[in-house]
Amino acid sequence: MKRFPGFPIIDSANRLDDQIDNQGYAVVRMMIVMMPIDTDKGLRDLEASLRYLSDYASVSGTYNRFRSEIQRFLNYLWVVTGRTLDQVDAEVVASYFKFIKKPPPIWISADIAPGFFDKEGAREMNGNWRPFTMRRSASKDYSASPASLKSSKTALASYFRFLRQRGILNVDPFLEVRRRDVRANSKAIMNRPETTVRRYSNWQWNHIRDTLEQAANENPEYERHLFVVVTMKSLFLRVGELAVRLVDGEQRWPTFRDFQRKETDGEEYWSYYVFGKGDKARSVTCPDQYMEYLRRWRKHLDCETPNPLPRDSSPILPSKRGGGLGARQVQRICEEGVALAAKKLADQGLKHLADDLYATASETHYLRHTGASQAIENGADIRHISEELGHRSAAFTEELYVHSDQARRRAAGRKRAV
Numbered sequence: 378m379k380r381f382p383g384f385p386i387i388d389s390a391n392r393l394d395d396q397i398d399n400q401g402y403a404v405v406r407m408m409i410v411m412m413p414i415d416t417d418k419g420l421r422d423l424e425a426s427l428r429y430l431s432d433y434a435s436v437s438g439t440y441n442r443f444r445s446e447i448q449r450f451l452n453y454l455w456v457v458t459g460r461t462l463d464q465v466d467a468e469v470v471a472s473y474f475k476f477i478k479k480p481p482p483i484w485i486s487a488d489i490a491p492g493f494f495d496k497e498g499a500r501e502m503n504g505n506w507r508p509f510t511m512r513r514s515a516s517k518d519y520s521a522s523p524a525s526l527k528s529s530k531t532a533l534a535s536y537f538r539f540l541r542q543r544g545i546l547n548v549d550p551f552l553e554v555r556r557r558d559v560r561a562n563s564k565a566i567m568n569r570p571e572t573t574v575r576r577y578s579n580w581q582w583n584h585i586r587d588t589l590e591q592a593a594n595e596n597p598e599y600e601r602h603l604f605v606v607v608t609m610k611s612l613f614l615r616v617g618e619l620a621v622r623l624v625d626g627e628q629r630w631p632t633f634r635d636f637q638r639k640e641t642d643g644e645e646y647w648s649y650y651v652f653g654k655g656d657k658a659r660s661v662t663c664p665d666q667y668m669e670y671l672r673r674w675r676k677h678l679d680c681e682t683p684n685p686l687p688r689d690s691s692p693i694l695p696s697k698r699g700g701g702l703g704a705r706q707v708q709r710i711c712e713e714g715v716a717l718a719a720k721k722l723a724d725q726g727l728k729h730l731a732d733d734l735y736a737t738a739s740e741t742h743y744l745r746h747t748g749a750s751q752a753i754e755n756g757a758d759i760r761h762i763s764e765e766l767g768h769r770s771a772a773f774t775e776e777l778y779v780h781s782d783q784a785r786r787r788a789a790g791r792k793r794a795v
Contacts, residue, residue: 381483383452384408385492385506387426387444390434392493392500397427402493402500409455418461421545422451425462429539432709436716438723439738446532448492449477449508462545467553470533477509477529478521485509485519528736535708535739542705576746581734582610588718597677602714604674605694609711609744611667613752613766616711616741618651619694620704630701631693633685636663636671647684651767661765711741749774 386405388396396402401423409419426447433440453473454460460469486507493500511519521529533551540546577585589606592599608614621630635650637660647663663671672683678695692701702710719734737743745766752762763774 379483381507382456383484383508385502386423386448386451387430388493388500389491390437390440393427393431393434397431401427404500404502412455413459414455414461418463419455422462425540425543425545426451429536432705433712436713438720438735439712439716442528442735443532443535446529447536450533452508462540465546465550467550470550474526474529478526480509480519485511487511524732524736531736531739575740575743576750577743579751582747584722585715585718588721589714592717600674600677601694602710602717604670605707605710606714606744607667607670609741610748611664612649612661613745613748614651615745616704616708620707621701628700633689633691633693634687635693636685638684657767659764659767708739708741711744712738
């Protein structure tokens, strides 16, 4: 029988720190040396992947899904293509997804097997481990489901963003894949009557918010998760708009003075100053209900006043080392928050609903899109929402949120007098 040519690469979450300290394990390094790839680059791929997953070690569901996908991808990359991460392009990604739809039988196990086990004080590879699993009771050949493929894309999209930040990837290979898909399906796209933005349903959002409120009420450690997730959604923010970023060569982080009290026609309201994408500034109106969450967060931080003061230069999301949180940290907080809501559904036996949330946990733009979609559906002027989103034009916003805008129009149309 043909031998499986790959090998397990990354250990379980509770062993990850040990694996990092041991430079990925000697047995893994030895296998990389035997691969038809540049050894130094292969070892760099291993180190980068371990560092990436260390951000998720505290969230078991996300860690296990992402680890599984990265091990599959690295095995395909090293064994099948003979390439390393710096050589990943659209062609590699497209061929990978063809591969995982129906992988060779030798890559599939009938049972879930751990990748490593203890032997004489060291971690050794389990020869029964495989990248794919199909239960013995399954009657058909292995075939990846649409949900599984979507989960794979979500995990790799997050992984590729990290690799770009580390300078290993120069471009996002998914961008070229999408361009190819658009060119190949341009006719179908032109004839599509209605598009939908990637967002949470109203039910999903309410469940996420309620889960985090309950968690924060029971454990103060979740106060930050609640505040970040609600802020991202309510103020239509991108991750980088709550995080430390370089501006004119210096680090800038959002501070409480970015919240400003204003008055128009005798009405008082609050806005949030955003230094956004392309270094463009904009102002986002804070919903009245959102201010309750802001005051709750300030109380958790032991701020002197419920509302921010004009000269309050303290960071909105303080870091233990001083200053504010980085983009990766903000993203991880969002992912952990959504994953917690998914786990609650899974614990209730609602696995299909939980899987939907798990698949989107790393897609933080879902929060931004959900907030904008709900605002438009509730009657907000799309031109105002466009400005608060920081879009280049209302036409672009209308194109992106066409479904929400049409829902608003249908509701308004039904109320017209006869």
